[in-house]
Amino acid sequence: MKFSKKRELILNFVLNSDKHLTADFIYLELKKDCPELSLGTVYRNLSQLSDNGLIKKVSLNDQTDVFDKNLEKHGHLICDVCNSIYDINLDPLEEAIEKISIENDMSVKYYDIIFHGICGKCKN
Numbered sequence: 001m002k003f004s005k006k007r008e009l010i011l012n013f014v015l016n017s018d019k020h021l022t023a024d025f026i027y028l029e030l031k032k033d034c035p036e037l038s039l040g041t042v043y044r045n046l047s048q049l050s051d052n053g054l055i056k057k058v059s060l061n062d063q064t065d066v067f068d069k070n071l072e073k074h075g076h077l078i079c080d081v082c083n084s085i086y087d088i089n090l091d092p093l094e095e096a097i098e099k100i101s102i103e104n105d106m107s108v109k110y111y112d113i114i115f116h117g118i119c120g121k122c123k124n
Helices: 005-015 023-031 039-051 091-103
Strands: 056-058 066-068 075-079 085-088 114-117
Touching: 005 023, 005 039, 023 039, 039 056, 039 066
Parallel strands: 075 114
Antiparallel strands: 056 066, 075 085
16 A cells, blocks of 8 residues: 555544544544645545554444544443543453354454443533
């Protein structure tokens, strides 16, 4: 995969963020310093970056896709009030996933686990 100036700009923006980012948010932020950037360019590059394993695309029910720099196995917890997205460690579930794989005679290549709830900020 070739790296254009815009692709590198988009990748660096995702890698330097601690949030799960939408294509629209990335576009609006980068457009400030790169006025020639188009939303289509952002979408195409995010798709190529995720297809090539440099970032992770997370598809959420009833929401747009978000992009994550964390490529390690992990799940997500979504606050149903403020829509914040948190990475969560799935190590305690690895044994259950392995058991499910064996019981169903299937090699699990990947999984997306998303929990919904209410974050501490919204509970208060």
